[in-house]
Amino acid sequence: MPLSDDPDKRARQLANLRPGAGAWQPGAAPNLKHGLRTRNPPVEEVEPHLAAVLADLEPLVPDPLKDEAGDVLPWARESVWTLGVLKLGVVRCLRFLAQHGEQDERGRLRPENEQLGQATLRYRRALAEEAMTLRSRLQAGLDLARTRAIDPSTALSLAAQESDPEARRRLLERAGVLDDDDAA
Numbered sequence: 717m718p719l720s721d722d723p724d725k726r727a728r729q730l731a732n733l734r735p736g737a738g739a740w741q742p743g744a745a746p747n748l749k750h751g752l753r754t755r756n757p758p759v760e761e762v763e764p765h766l767a768a769v770l771a772d773l774e775p776l777v778p779d780p781l782k783d784e785a786g787d788v789l790p791w792a793r794e795s796v797w798t799l800g801v802l803k804l805g806v807v808r809c810l811r812f813l814a815q816h817g818e819q820d821e822r823g824r825l826r827p828e829n830e831q832l833g834q835a836t837l838r839y840r841r842a843l844a845e846e847a848m849t850l851r852s853r854l855q856a857g858l859d860l861a862r863t864r865a866i867d868p869s870t871a872l873s874l875a876a877q878e879s880d881p882e883a884r885r886r887l888l889e890r891a892g893v894l895d896d897d898d899a900a
Contacts, residue, residue: 769807770800776848795846802839809835 720726773796774788781792788796809832820826843849847856878884 765807766797766800766804769803770796773799773803773848778847778853799839799842799846799848802835802842805835806832806839 719729777788777792777796781789783789809828813826813828813832816826818826818829840849844852847853872888875884875887878887
């Protein structure tokens with residue numbers, strides 16, 4: 717196509733012929749996918765990170781789910797492992813955004829920001845299901861206390877049938893019927 721005779725059009729045509737005009741900036745990789753979307757992450761990359769994430773989660777596991785040595789019981793390990801996988805997705809997405817920024821080269825928010833929110837929400841819901849958030853742990857403790865508590869009328873009827881005075885005293889204390897003055 718020949719250059720235009722119009723000076724304004726000719727200037728725009730010549731500007732387009734300069735090297736790099738209209739091209740992506742250096743380092744731009746619009747098809748680069750972060751770790752959250754990767755379909756085949758390398759095994760050697762996932763395993764050490766997953767082990768570190770599991771080590772971070774171990775202290776959050778409630779004591780009833782641990783044995784005498786402090787290790788998670790085998791039947792509860794799968795739940796902790798699942799939480800580790802979910803947390804790993806959040807960590808990988810955070811790393812990508814830390815490395816590449818929240819905006820792309822054209823100033824638009826990256827879709828990974830939304831995916832980070834979704835991954836974080838999935839992880840938080842899973843933590844709540846396993847009673848590992850503050851609110852869910854308090855709720856589980858209240859539920860446990862309610863199931864252990866005996867209402868006063870039941871305690872009085874059981875105490876009336878109990879022949880052992882020590883067992884009768886424990887029943888009444890557990891129901892909150894027996895005061896310290898009455899125990900003496």
